[in-house]
């Protein structure tokens with residue numbers, strides 16, 4: 001039994017400097033550890049770190065769609081913790097989420113989220129931020145998907 005009725009929502013605003021420092025560390029890690037996705041714990045840590053940098057501003061620090069800029073968007077960012085529950089078979093839609101994040105061009109056309117307006121195409125951004133090393137970018141996208149999978153209700 002808990003005495004706290006609900007967790008208070010606190011806006012997590014990461015100071016920009018901290019974000020940049022985190023990113024520098026991630027990029028350095030990527031250089032030193034080509035197989036950085038091998039370990040699941042490391043994958044989640046990495047995914048979470050990238051999530052806070054690239055996604056939390058819209059989707060919220062806890063993935064609940066309540067990030068600081070969510071209110072000023074045309075389309076509200078969805079709560080990402082219900083993706084699994086929303087599936088008819090209750091299975092986490094791994095490939096779909098991967099396509100959404102990467103901005104797979106075939107897929108993006110049929111999905112307005114990845115229209116240029118509201119949700120940036122992260123495959124490209126992550127590739128650039130990984131020194132154009134596609135294998136590193138792919139691992140980071142996978143880690144993001146793993147992280148989102150780990151926050152399902």
Ligand code: HEC
Nearest residue numbers: 054055058075076077078097100101112113118119122144
């Ligand atoms: C600029 C705001 C913004 C950022 C930053 C952003 N998103 Fe989104 N995202 C959205 C919006 C808005 C939608 C839904 C729009 C729509 O209805 O077309 C969405 C949709 C999604 C969906 C689809 C959910 C569903 O119900 O099918 C996923 C998954 C997702 N985002 C993941 C991410 C991840 C991972 C990141 C970080 C790499 C990210 N988003 C960054 C705004 C953002």
